[in-house]
Amino acid sequence: MLNWFRAGNGTIAILDATNSTKSRRRWIQERCTAENIEALYVESKCDDQNIIMSNIMEVKTTSPDYRGKDPEVAAQDFLNRIRNYEKVYQTIDEDEKDLTYVKLINVGKHVIINKIQDYLQSRVVYYLMNLHIRPRSIWLSRHGESKYNLEGKLGGDADLSDRGEQYARALPELVRRSVGDGRKLTVWTSTLKRTIQTTRFLPFEKLEWKALDELDCGVCDGLTYAEVEERYPEDFQARDDDKYNYRYLGGESYRDVVIRLEPIIMELERSENILIVTHQAILRCIYAYFQNVEQEKSPWMEVPLHTLIRLTPKAYATQEERLKADIPAVSTWRGKGSAARHQGSPSASGMGTPKESGATPSMMSSVGTPSPKLPPPAVWPL
Numbered sequence: 070m071l072n073w074f075r076a077g078n079g080t081i082a083i084l085d086a087t088n089s090t091k092s093r094r095r096w097i098q099e100r101c102t103a104e105n106i107e108a109l110y111v112e113s114k115c116d117d118q119n120i121i122m123s124n125i126m127e128v129k130t131t132s133p134d135y136r137g138k139d140p141e142v143a144a145q146d147f148l149n150r151i152r153n154y155e156k157v158y159q160t161i162d163e164d165e166k167d168l169t170y171v172k173l174i175n176v177g178k179h180v181i182i183n184k185i186q187d188y189l190q191s192r193v194v195y196y197l198m199n200l201h202i203r204p205r206s207i208w209l210s211r212h213g214e215s216k217y218n219l220e221g222k223l224g225g226d227a228d229l230s231d232r233g234e235q236y237a238r239a240l241p242e243l244v245r246r247s248v249g250d251g252r253k254l255t256v257w258t259s260t261l262k263r264t265i266q267t268t269r270f271l272p273f274e275k276l277e278w279k280a281l282d283e284l285d286c287g288v289c290d291g292l293t294y295a296e297v298e299e300r301y302p303e304d305f306q307a308r309d310d311d312k313y314n315y316r317y318l319g320g321e322s323y324r325d326v327v328i329r330l331e332p333i334i335m336e337l338e339r340s341e342n343i344l345i346v347t348h349q350a351i352l353r354c355i356y357a358y359f360q361n362v363e364q365e366k367s368p369w370m371e372v373p374l375h376t377l378i379r380l381t382p383k384a385y386a387t388q389e390e391r392l393k394a395d396i397p398a399v400s401t402w403r404g405k406g407s408a409a410r411h412q413g414s415p416s417a418s419g420m421g422t423p424k425e426s427g428a429t430p431s432m433m434s435s436v437g438t439p440s441p442k443l444p445p446p447a448v449w450p451l
């Protein structure tokens with residue numbers, strides 16, 4: 070970890086190790102202080118046998134340590150491991166008052182904090198307090214195709230196109246197939262018409278979030294990529310060179326969006342089953358958080374219209390499943406360095422050329438591969 074810091078790789082590291090004795094923590098403290106690094110200790114203490122057993126069955130038996138092992142054998146082995154640790158384990162307490170720490174007891178039922186002294190530490194504590202381990206999924210969808218999407222225009226507050234309207238009508242059945250009967254969801258939308266129109270047939274509680282509005286393209290709002298390239302050629306190039314950091318004149322960058330999504334992420338971590346219907350750039354940021362996609366890559370991901378994505382966070386990976394409504398839509402994706410137009414849009418190649426609407430909403434399902442676990446706070450500004 071110290072080498073990683075010395076090489077200038079980042080500003081926050083997580084030292085995930087058995088720092089379970091007072092002497093070990095003291096040693097870490099001394100090493101960190103000598104390198105001018107602030108340490109925050111996180112202890113998660115659990116004496117609730119039900120939580121312990123369900124955690125072992127759900128998490129430990131799928132851990133890389135037990136790959137290919139009989140779950141019963143793995144569970145027994147892990148219980149023995151706990152017993153061995155108990156012999157030497159010393160909880161963090163009063164006689165370590167000079168250390169900065171957060172102690173979570175029985176997954177946050179009781180939280181003790183000590184010497185939390187700056188903004189970042191307080192955000193980390195808040196984040197940890199919001200985490201839970203109950204099983205849940207998050208469903209993500211873009212709004213139905215909009216009239217602006219058809220014209221290749223950015224931003225705005227357009228209504229749905231006819232096919233977008235069809236997607237709105239098909240969404241309750243798509244959701245039912247993925248969620249199952251009887252499970253309640255809460256639906257989050259942006260404050261823009263196209264997301265609200267898309268969710269209007271869903272029989273669930275709905276919440277509108279300004280923080281879920283599409284990336285603000287400032288002076289480029291209402292323009293097509295071609296018009297942006299023509300009017301602001303240097304900006305167009307600068308965005309291609311560093312899309313994550315590029316901020317539209319009078320508007321936002323992806324970095325800005327990630328920061329404004331912080332309350333959404335916090336609320337998502339506290340919540341159970343949520344369906345978010347929002348916009349291309351916003352979905353990229355939320356998806357990247359759960360699937361650990363690098364900052365340079367996330368703004369270039371393809372997030373197709375008329376597709377419902379289900380993410381199920383697990384201990385070592387977030388599982389992903391996609392359901393595609395059989396309702397055609399234009400592609401609004403444009404690759405790095407490519408011509409200033411949506412790829413696959415009618416003007417580009419004929420792919421995605423609007424087909425006759427009226428297609429029956431049948432579902433195609435594809436199951437994605439599990440991706441790495443949530444990124445550490447180092448890549449997500451808390």
Ligand code: F6P
Nearest residue numbers: 222223224283286348349350401
């Ligand atoms: O084209 C649809 C859209 O949601 C626009 O409103 C928005 O400006 C754009 O996608 C964001 O995608 P990108 O960052 O790739 O331009």
